[in-house]
Every structure is written in structure tokens, then in C-alpha cells.
Amino acid sequence: xxxxxxxxxxxxxxxxxxxxxxxxxxxxxxxxxxxxxxxxxxxxxxxxxxxxxxxxxxxxxxxxxxxxxxxxxxxxxxxxxxxxxxxxxxxxxxxxxxxxxxxxxxxxxxxxxxxxxxxxxxxxxxxxxxxxxxxxxxxxxxxxxxxxxxxxxxxxxxxxxxxxxxxxxxxxxxxxxxxxxxxxxxxxxxxxxxxxxxxxxxxxxxxxxxxxxxxxxxxxxxxxxxxxxxxxxxxxxxxxxxxxxxxxxxxxxxxxxxxxxxxxxxxxxxxxxxxxxxxxxxxxxxxxxxxxxxxxxxxxxxxxxxxxxxxxxxxxxxxxxxxxxxxxxxxxxxxxxxxxxxxxxxxxxxxxxxxxxxxxxxxxxxxxxxxxxxxxxxxxxxxxxxxxxxxxxxxxxxxxxxxxxxxxxxxxxxxxxxxxxxxxxxxxxxxxx
Numbered sequence: 001x002x003x004x005x006x007x008x009x010x011x012x013x014x015x016x017x018x019x020x021x022x023x024x025x026x027x028x029x030x031x032x033x034x035x036x037x038x039x040x041x042x043x044x045x046x047x048x049x050x051x052x053x054x055x056x057x058x059x060x061x062x063x064x065x066x067x068x069x070x071x072x073x074x075x076x077x078x079x080x081x082x083x084x085x086x087x088x089x090x091x092x093x094x095x096x097x098x099x100x101x102x103x104x105x106x107x108x109x110x111x112x113x114x115x116x117x118x119x120x121x122x123x124x125x126x127x128x129x130x131x132x133x134x135x136x137x138x139x140x141x142x143x144x145x146x147x148x149x150x151x152x153x154x155x156x157x158x159x160x161x162x163x164x165x166x167x168x169x170x171x172x173x174x175x176x177x178x179x180x181x182x183x184x185x186x187x188x189x190x191x192x193x194x195x196x197x198x199x200x201x202x203x204x205x206x207x208x209x210x211x212x213x214x215x216x217x218x219x220x221x222x223x224x225x226x227x228x229x230x231x232x233x234x235x236x237x238x239x240x241x242x243x244x245x246x247x248x249x250x251x252x253x254x255x256x257x258x259x260x261x262x263x264x265x266x267x268x269x270x271x272x273x274x275x276x277x278x279x280x281x282x283x284x285x286x287x288x289x290x291x292x293x294x295x296x297x298x299x300x301x302x303x304x305x306x307x308x309x310x311x312x313x314x315x316x317x318x319x320x321x322x323x324x325x326x327x328x329x330x331x332x333x334x335x336x337x338x339x340x341x342x343x344x345x346x347x348x349x350x351x352x353x354x355x356x357x358x359x360x361x362x363x364x365x366x367x368x369x370x371x372x373x374x375x376x377x378x379x380x381x382x383x384x385x386x387x388x389x390x391x392x393x394x395x396x397x398x399x400x401x402x403x404x405x406x407x408x409x410x411x412x413x414x415x416x417x418x419x420x421x422x423x424x425x426x427x428x429x430x431x432x433x
Contacts, residue, residue: 039339273317300352
């Protein structure tokens with residue numbers, strides 16, 4: 001299972017293009033995998049024969065796991081032996097702490113998590129092990145802990161006797177959501193929530209891999225990034241006029257349709273990119289022990305897809321015209337919804353745009369997408385009263401809120417970036433040059 005991104009720890013094989021015994025040439029697609037962000041086909045890098053398939057379609061496996069075995073076309077099939085289920089006695093003895101006659105080793109406390117005593121160096125990417133040697137995938141492990149299920153009661157159905165997610169879900173489905181008896185502690189956080197509601201009054205929707213990863217990353221972002229927020233109202237009268245005129249003069253294609261149709265969001269992306277160059281100290285990300293400042297402005301665009309959200313990145317948005325930004329945004333959004341983005345297309349960038357204006361949302365504050373230092377939340381454009389020397393008049397305005405990582409962007413710096421954006425969006429002719 002290949003590594004498809006810095007935060008991707010596992011993937012699901014959705015389709016095999018080859019069967020055991022098939023000859024394979026370099027470049028032939030072997031299988032298709034799906035992660036929380038994308039789906040992609042994995043090609044063979046060398047010629048040979050697909051001698052063994054170890055992971056079935058629909059199974060979720062950790063990065064680095066062996067999913068199949070290939071042998072040379074002219075040689076016999078050589079299967080990779082499975083990893084040992086128990087450590088060799090010698091290595092176990094070597095790891096045991098030395099005992100002195102005068103002082104016995106302290107007794108280890110009993111821990112509730114049955115996996116903590118048997119974690120291995122592969123715990124971050126590979127399966128954990130039960131005391132009896134049975135291996136458990138990371139997803140199954142999380143599900144079991146969340147549901148309060150003893151993994152020792154599960155019947156493994158995964159490749160090579162592993163406990164996989166469906167084993168946990170099958171056992172959890174047998175337990176009816178009933179309130180606990182008086183004096184009994186509910187099993188797990190899920191059971192505690194379920195116990196608050198009448199049986200039959202709700203439908204349980206299982207979490208897919210994408211929703212789990214999104215939940216984990218949002219919690220991490222809110223807990224580890226010191227957010228602060230700056231809001232401003234931008235007048236978009238001139239922007240709407242320029243957009244309408246530009247779209248009206250778009251050349252027609254062979255089918256009679258306009259060659260392009262710009263949106264307000266296209267102008268927003270361009271304005272944010274140029275604002276980042278005007279305020280270069282804000283065109284940066286937090287890198288734990290240092291800050292990285294960029295020479296070009298790469299801006300992410302939040303795209304809602306089925307079951308979640310993804311942020312493909314417009315590279316060098318500052319040097320592209322709005323028509324190019326519009327075409328690239330539409331292409332990335334379409335492939336994001338089809339789960340066809342490549343990892344490099346949704347990684348990196350220094351800032352992002354999240355626009356809910358098309359849903360009638362007046363204003364909101366977005367959560368920063370690590371490692372970005374800022375994200376701009378865009379509300380709907382609407383007619384609002386504005387005081388003038390002659391009284392009041394109505395103008396088109398929209399509220400934008402800049403979320404900032406205080407480790408990178410201080411208050412004054414964030415205000416300077418927001419002011420630069422507002423100036424550009426209120427004078428849109430400069431965005432077309």
C-alpha cells in the first residue's frame with residue numbers, strides 16, 4: 001500500500017485490475033485505492049507475474065502493508081512470508097530490564113486499552129497485536145476502543161487472520177442500543193451518547209474513512225493552532241460590474257457557449273494571492289521549529305464533496321489571470337468530486353478560500369487547514385444600507401473573515417493582509433491586469 005500523503009495512514013482497495021496468475025507489464029494498472037481525499041490507480045513498476053493477491057476488494061489496509069506478491073516472469077512464484085506473530089525469545093529477553101537481588105521490578109499497572117501492552121514499532125502505520133498474537137488494523141482498533149468492545153471477542157475475517165473494521169462493526173451491530181442498567185457504566189463514548197435517546201428514535205450512520213480523518217484533523221487544528229479572527233465588509237459594486245462585463249464579452253465556442261464564465265470566487269482567489277505578495281510576512285506556514293515564507297502565492301479552494309471536504313491548491317495563483325484561475329478551479333473541483341485528485345494537487349499552499357456565499361451565509365469563521373497560516377471565509381454578497389453625506393444608499397457588500405494562526409500571523413499583520421485583500425477586491429480592474 002503506497003503512501004499517498006503525509007497524513008494518509010491507510011487506504012481501501014476498491015478494485016483489482018489484474019487476477020492472480022496474470023502477466024504484468026510496467027505501467028499496467030494493478031489496483032485502485034481510495035483514501036479520505038482521493039481515489040487513484042496504482043501501476044506496476046516492473047514486469048512479472050501477479051502470483052498472489054493478499055487483500056480483497058473493499059478491505060482497508062495500512063500504508064506499507066503487502067497487498068500482493070509479484071514474481072519474475074521466467075522464475076517461480078516466491079511469496080513474501082508473513083511477519084511473525086510473536087517476537088523471538090532471544091529478542092524478548094534482550095528487551096527485558098535487568099533485575100537486581102536487592103530490588104524487585106515494580107509491578108506494571110493494569111491498563112484498560114488491551115493494545116497498549118503490545119504496541120510495536122509499526123503502530124503508527126501497521127496493525128497492532130493482541131496478546132495472543134492476533135493482528136488488528138488501525139481502523140479496527142479505533143472502532144473497538146470507541147465502541148467499548150473487547151477485541152479478544154472478535155472473530156478475525158481479514159487477510160491472514162487479521163481483525164478488520166467489519167469484524168468490529170458486525171459485533172457492534174448485534175448489540176441493541178439500550179439504556180444501561182442502573183449502576184452500570186456505559187461501554188465507550190458511543191454507548192454513552194446512544195443511551196440518551198429512545199431506541200428506534202434514530203438511525204445510525206456509520207463513519208467512512210473520509211469523515212473519520214476530517215474529524216481527527218479538525219480536532220487537531222482547533223486544539224493545536226491558536227486561532228484568532230478578523231472580519232471586514234468589502235464593497236463589491238465595481239467587482240460585480242467588471243465580472244458582468246467580462247462574462248458578456250467572452251468569446252463563443254463552436255457549440256455557441258461562452259469560452260468562460262467567471263465567478264466572484266475567482267476574483268477572491270486572485271485578490272488573496274496578490275494580497276499575500278503585498279504582505280509577504282503573511283505568505284507563510286508554521287513548520288514546528290521554524291516559519292516558511294514563500295516567494296509565490298499558492299491558494300487552496302475549499303470544495304464540498306460527498307461525505308466531506310477537500311482543498312485543492314491553485315499553484316502560483318498570483319501569476320495567473322482570472323480566466324486561468326477559473327478554468328483550473330473548475331477542473332480541480334470536478335476531479336475532487338470524482339475522487340480523482342493526485343496527492344500533490346491538494347497538499348501545500350499557504351492560505352485558502354472557503355466560500356459559503358452561494359448558500360446565503362452572511363458570515364462565518366473557518367478552521368485553518370494545517371499547515372496553512374490563514375484561511376479566508378467569504379459570505380454572501382447582499383444589498384446593505386450605507387451612510388453618505390446626502391443620506392443613505394444601498395450598495396452590494398460582502399463580509400469576509402480571516403482566520404489566522406497566531407504563531408505565524410500577529411494581529412497587526414493579519415489586519416494588513418485583510419486590508420490589502422479588501423483594497424484589491426474593491427478595485428477589481430487591477431485583478432485583470
